[in-house]
Amino acid sequence: MITSVSWRNIWRNRLRSIVVIMAVTLGLFAGIFSSGVMQGMIDRRIYTGINTELSHIQVHHPEYPENNEPRFLLPPGDGIGSRIMALDGVEAVSSRTRLLAMASSAETGTGVMVLGVDPAHECQVSDLHTRLIEGEFLKVGSRHPVVIGKKLADKLDIHLRSRIVITLQSADGHITAGAFRVSGIFKTSNTAWDETNVFVRQDDINALALLPAGASHELAVRLTDNDQTVRVLERMQGLYPELEIRPWFELNKELGLLTEYMDYYLYAFMIIILLALAFGIVNTMLMVVLERVKELGMLMAIGMTRTRVFLMIMLETLFLSLTGAVAGAGLSAAVMAYFFKNGLHFQEFTEGFEAYGYEAVAYPYVNPDYYLVLAALVALTAILASVYPAIKALRLNPAEALRTE
Amino acid sequence: MNVIEIQGLEKVYNETVVPVHAIRGIDLSFEAGEFAAIVGPSGSGKTTLLNIMGGLDQPSSGRVMIDQTELGRLSPRQLIRFRLDHIGFVFQSYNLIPVLTARENVEFIMQLQGRPKQERECRTLELLEAVGLGERTDSRPSRLSGGQQQRVAVARALASRPRFVLADEPTANLDSVSTHTLLDIMEKLNLEEQMTFIFSTHDVRVMNKARRVITMEDGKVISDVKRSAD
Numbered sequence: 001m002i003t004s005v006s007w008r009n010i011w012r013n014r015l016r017s018i019v020v021i022m023a024v025t026l027g028l029f030a031g032i033f034s035s036g037v038m039q040g041m042i043d044r045r046i047y048t049g050i051n052t053e054l055s056h057i058q059v060h061h062p063e064y065p066e067n068n069e070p071r072f073l074l075p076p077g078d079g080i081g082s083r084i085m086a087l088d089g090v091e092a093v094s095s096r097t098r099l100l101a102m103a104s105s106a107e108t109g110t111g112v113m114v115l116g117v118d119p120a121h122e123c124q125v126s127d128l129h130t131r132l133i134e135g136e137f138l139k140v141g142s143r144h145p146v147v148i149g150k151k152l153a154d155k156l157d158i159h160l161r162s163r164i165v166i167t168l169q170s171a172d173g174h175i176t177a178g179a180f181r182v183s184g185i186f187k188t189s190n191t192a193w194d195e196t197n198v199f200v201r202q203d204d205i206n207a208l209a210l211l212p213a214g215a216s217h218e219l220a221v222r223l224t225d226n227d228q229t230v231r232v233l234e235r236m237q238g239l240y241p242e243l244e245i246r247p248w249f250e251l252n253k254e255l256g257l258l259t260e261y262m263d264y265y266l267y268a269f270m271i272i273i274l275l276a277l278a279f280g281i282v283n284t285m286l287m288v289v290l291e292r293v294k295e296l297g298m299l300m301a302i303g304m305t306r307t308r309v310f311l312m313i314m315l316e317t318l319f320l321s322l323t324g325a326v327a328g329a330g331l332s333a334a335v336m337a338y339f340f341k342n343g344l345h346f347q348e349f350t351e352g353f354e355a356y357g358y359e360a361v362a363y364p365y366v367n368p369d370y371y372l373v374l375a376a377l378v379a380l381t382a383i384l385a386s387v388y389p390a391i392k393a394l395r396l397n398p399a400e401a402l403r404t405e
Numbered sequence: 406m407n408v409i410e411i412q413g414l415e416k417v418y419n420e421t422v423v424p425v426h427a428i429r430g431i432d433l434s435f436e437a438g439e440f441a442a443i444v445g446p447s448g449s450g451k452t453t454l455l456n457i458m459g460g461l462d463q464p465s466s467g468r469v470m471i472d473q474t475e476l477g478r479l480s481p482r483q484l485i486r487f488r489l490d491h492i493g494f495v496f497q498s499y500n501l502i503p504v505l506t507a508r509e510n511v512e513f514i515m516q517l518q519g520r521p522k523q524e525r526e527c528r529t530l531e532l533l534e535a536v537g538l539g540e541r542t543d544s545r546p547s548r549l550s551g552g553q554q555q556r557v558a559v560a561r562a563l564a565s566r567p568r569f570v571l572a573d574e575p576t577a578n579l580d581s582v583s584t585h586t587l588l589d590i591m592e593k594l595n596l597e598e599q600m601t602f603i604f605s606t607h608d609v610r611v612m613n614k615a616r617r618v619i620t621m622e623d624g625k626v627i628s629d630v631k632r633s634a635d
């Protein structure tokens with residue numbers, strides 16, 4: 001019956017309780033929704049990172065990541081690629097020549113990373129070919145095609161079918177240059193990446209750099225599922241201990257940190273919101289105790305133990321908070337489901353977001369477990385918030401309480 | 406046999422600042438089945454006396470024995486349980502839990518005692534019938550008149566099967582009709598259930614219903630008159 005008294009007590013001062021419930025609802029909604037937006041953007045960032053920029057796992061000569069010198073090639077022959085391809089969980093492998101170079105138009109020049117790829121394999125590993133805004137990805141039959149980012153095209157002031165010159169150091173140490181024609185322009189959500197990466201045919205660039213046909217610096221490995229990354233990585237490292245084999249979260253440390261620390265951010269954020277709500281709840285419950293001095297005195301007089309008085313106030317606080325929490329969670333789930341389907345667009349801020357590699361649209365999402373943890377956190381907050389008012393109630397002396405007017 | 410024995414009772418409030426002698430030496434005893442009124446001017450110490458008898462307040466000196474149990478020797482925890490099981494209370498106001506119905510209010514105290522559901526339900530209906538509220542069992546206090554609320558309080562006080570009921574000015578907020586009804590009900594329960602009632606009052610008509618009238622003045626008992634029922 002104490003449970004039912006506590007629950008009904010909430011509705012004695014309907015307006016005040018509704019205000020508290022609304023505060024918890026909105027607080028939780030704000031917390032969950034913004035966490036969802038953050039999580040959604042980060043998920044998209046990681047998605048792009050893996051699918052467009054990095055692939056799941058990359059293989060290099062152990063010296064290459066440090067020095068980026070043309071001579072640090074992977075061991076010749078097709079053996080590594082096909083053995084990795086045969087591993088369980090591997091979907092596709094693309095071998096790439098990767099050289100630092102200078103790209104120049106008639107107007108100006110800039111440093112870039114040239115990736116020499118076999119278009120057929122590359123398209124299985126990366127979705128870059130789907131992000132072309134003009135032209136085609138290394139069109140078959142064209143002579144010396146190059147695919148560049150929109151940002152670079154703007155910087156060099158060139159267009160589709162313009163000619164650019166790529167200057168680099170060849171394997172014999174001399175500086176050499178070749179002319180390429182823009183066959184496609186891509187645009188991803190990461191402008192910095194668009195500005196620095198250009199794609200050419202592996203045969204073309206190997207010939208220019210005097211590298212043996214089929215020589216490459218990098219194997220990009222696409223897996224069937226991101227959850228397989230660690231397993232396949234360990235398998236590959238076991239097969240080729242002499243090579244440098246790294247997963248996407250090490251290739252791009254920022255992405256790795258995002259996944260690792262995201263949860264902490266979300267919870268820290270929530271805890272701050274709950275802390276703020278806790279003060280409101282404490283205040284309300286103190287008012288409740290103050291208003292009911294006579295009634296509490298009566299209850300203690302007729303024989304209600306302190307434990308039960310404490311429990312009654314704690315339960316009332318808990319019900320009040322959890323009602324708000326359920327409403328907040330429901331509201332968040334509904335609003336997030338809508339935006340998850342339709343996307344939450346930040347058109348005005350597109351440039352700012354993309355400068356940091358983020359899309360200006362979020363598909364808010366939180367892990368369902370998050371709700372459970374939040375429910376526990378709200379309950380904990382309520383229990384903590386009820387302690388002080390409940391102690392106030394316990395301090396009442398029934399004889400005194402009954403005398404008060 | 407005496408249900409209550411009070412010996413050498415003194416109560417001084419605010420002992421450190423300005424001491425108020427609310428009770429100045431009282432010896433009293435009550436037998437089972439009494440219907441006693443405590444009267445006296447405002448400030449004479451009636452509430453203080455009832456509170457000490459009910460274990461709600463501690464005397465400065467002297468002792469209160471209830472059925473061989475000395476209240477002063479009980480721990481705070483034991484005292485709460487003792488009140489729950491042995492003493493029924495009716496206050497001037499705020500007797501009931503506003504969010505519970507009449508029936509639930511009466512049942513509540515038996516639930517605190519841990520009595521079985523079957524017994525609780527039977528006794529609740531029986532008592533609400535006895536106080537003339539058999540028809541209003543599902544009303545919340547706010548839907549009952551002041552007199553009806555006090556009758557629920559009397560039913561609640563009896564529900565725990567106490568040794569006696571202490572009522573501090575139970576009729577102070579009631580009109581004369583309700584006062585009469587309440588007193589008649591208390592008297593009937595006193596006679597039919599042999600329940601001991603000790604109540605304080607300012608009201609001469611209430612006083613006249615009692616079979617024993619204890620008059621207090623300035624913290625002392627100045628007269629103690631027993632008479633047969635009229």
Ligand SMILES: Nc1ncnc2c1ncn2[C@@H]1O[C@H](COP(=O)(O)OP(=O)(O)OP(=O)(O)O)[C@@H](O)[C@H]1O
Pocket residue numbers: 400418419425426427445446447448449450451452453454
């Ligand atoms: N908590 C307290 N602190 C100090 N003095 C108190 C306290 N409670 C009561 N008193 C004083 O003790 C004396 C007796 O008070 P008590 O309430 O027992 O009288 P009463 O006979 O019940 O009066 P009333 O008819 O007005 O209810 C009064 O002088 C009162 O002011």
Ligand SMILES: [Mg+2]
Pocket residue numbers: 451452453573
């Ligand atoms: Mg009084």
